[in-house]
Amino acid sequence: MFSTVLKEITGYFGKSFLVSVFFPSLFFWMLNLALGVLSVGLKKSLGWWDGLNGQVQGFLIVAFFVWVLFTAYVLHIFMDGLIKFYEGRWGFFKFIPAAMKKRNERKWKALRTHDEALSEQIRALKARQEALEQLLDRDVPPLPDRTRVDVSATAQEAAALYDQVRDWTAEDYLDDTKWKEMEDQLSSLQTHILALSEDDLEQHRVALGPGSKADLIFRAPYDFLTNLIDQLEQDRLAIYQEWSVAFPARLSWVKPTRLGNHLRAAETYPFLRYNLDAAVIWPRLREALPDKFAGRLGEAKMNMDLMLVLTTLALVFGIVWGGVFLAVPDASLALYKWVAAPISFLVSMGIARVAYLNAAESALSYGELLKTAFDLYRWEALKALHLDPPPDLEGEKELWGEIGGLLYRNYPLKTPWKHPS
Numbered sequence: 001m002f003s004t005v006l007k008e009i010t011g012y013f014g015k016s017f018l019v020s021v022f023f024p025s026l027f028f029w030m031l032n033l034a035l036g037v038l039s040v041g042l043k044k045s046l047g048w049w050d051g052l053n054g055q056v057q058g059f060l061i062v063a064f065f066v067w068v069l070f071t072a073y074v075l076h077i078f079m080d081g082l083i084k085f086y087e088g089r090w091g092f093f094k095f096i097p098a099a100m101k102k103r104n105e106r107k108w109k110a111l112r113t114h115d116e117a118l119s120e121q122i123r124a125l126k127a128r129q130e131a132l133e134q135l136l137d138r139d140v141p142p143l144p145d146r147t148r149v150d151v152s153a154t155a156q157e158a159a160a161l162y163d164q165v166r167d168w169t170a171e172d173y174l175d176d177t178k179w180k181e182m183e184d185q186l187s188s189l190q191t192h193i194l195a196l197s198e199d200d201l202e203q204h205r206v207a208l209g210p211g212s213k214a215d216l217i218f219r220a221p222y223d224f225l226t227n228l229i230d231q232l233e234q235d236r237l238a239i240y241q242e243w244s245v246a247f248p249a250r251l252s253w254v255k256p257t258r259l260g261n262h263l264r265a266a267e268t269y270p271f272l273r274y275n276l277d278a279a280v281i282w283p284r285l286r287e288a289l290p291d292k293f294a295g296r297l298g299e300a301k302m303n304m305d306l307m308l309v310l311t312t313l314a315l316v317f318g319i320v321w322g323g324v325f326l327a328v329p330d331a332s333l334a335l336y337k338w339v340a341a342p343i344s345f346l347v348s349m350g351i352a353r354v355a356y357l358n359a360a361e362s363a364l365s366y367g368e369l370l371k372t373a374f375d376l377y378r379w380e381a382l383k384a385l386h387l388d389p390p391p392d393l394e395g396e397k398e399l400w401g402e403i404g405g406l407l408y409r410n411y412p413l414k415t416p417w418k419h420p421s
Contacts, residue, residue: 016298017076020305025072028313035321075309082308087263088256100256108254111243118236122229124174129225135183154189161185165221170228245364258360266367270374275397277404281381288380289373297373300366307359311352318348386417
């Protein structure tokens with residue numbers, strides 16, 4: 001019987017409804033029913049059930065599944081509202097999302113500041129590299145006549161400088177005092193080593209020859225700087241990825257919640273890249289997507305919806321049953337109510353938290369697919385609107401602005417429109 005009903009539900013509502021709302025609702029109400037039976041008493045509940053005739057039992061079973069289906073359908077209908085709620089768009093207690101938004105704005109500013117600081121460090125280190133190249137490529141003035149070079153002292157100075165700069169951080173390289181001292185030492189070493197005769201170099205091959213610290217010191221700072229710049233660029237890329245994916249590009253677009261910011265970053269992506277209003281174009285583009293891609297997009301949306309439904313049901317379960325355990329003194333679990341109430345509440349809140357975090361991660365995957373849809377298939381919307389694609393990106397931005405104005409504000413379309421006939 002259940003498999004037949006399940007097949008009919010799947011055929012009518014689809015896989016998304018079944019996975020994201022029906023099964024979670026079924027589990028939720030079965031768990032509520034089980035706890036209700038335990039609260040009244042298992043023996044008493046079974047005695048009551050056995051006292052009913054078969055028709056009443058069958059009616060109650062059907063009524064239970066109808067109720068589950070009804071609540072699941074209500075959740076399905078209000079899914080968009082549920083997403084808006086978890087985005088922080090509340091019509092009540094507005095001071096709470098306002099405070100949450102300010103916290104996220106501080107995070108946004110911190111990431112932006114960190115990104116700008118890394119960018120400035122990279123720029124400054126590259127300037128140091130250029131200065132180092134100019135220093136080593138310059139024409140070295142000769143030493144005054146009859147000036148003797150202390151080879152051992154020169155080798156020791158080169159080795160000491162090499163050991164020093166090997167451990168330098170980016171801050172050390174950007175310290176003007178340290179940098180000036182290193183430049184002066186390098187210049188002096190270069191002058192003294194070039195003043196040595198071939199016999200002196202051969203005699204002190206170990207201290208001054210290829211592979212020695214005196215030889216490496218002229219390449220090492222540049223190589224060390226290259227490694228530092230590469231590391232900083234990797235750090236900056238990680239910061240940028242976190243900032244661009246977890247937050248929208250503009251501070252004014254920041255939302256109060258993690259889920260809201262993940263979705264907002266995806267929603268504003270087409271506008272930043274193509275001057276395309278996603279809210280206006282998406283309903284048209286969605287109908288033109290290839291079936292395979294639309295299926296992947298639907299799967300990602302289904303996963304996000306499932307996690308949000310689990311979050312909601314866990315919150316309701318914890319609040320309701322935490323109160324029930326405290327408020328029903330005659331229940332068989334009454335002796336443990338001061339333990340059962342906080343445990344049921346805290347466990348439910350923990351499950352809700354984990355489910356919400358998974359919903360936010362699912363929103364990242366869903367958002368990336370939304371971006372991909374606009375990147376790869378936005379031309380399909382132009383075809384459906386009987387408009388020719390523009391020759392370049394600037395023309396495309398202008399065209400999408402015109403289309404948004406036409407569809408949203410009824411502004412006249414300047415671009416020629418072709419009738420399908």
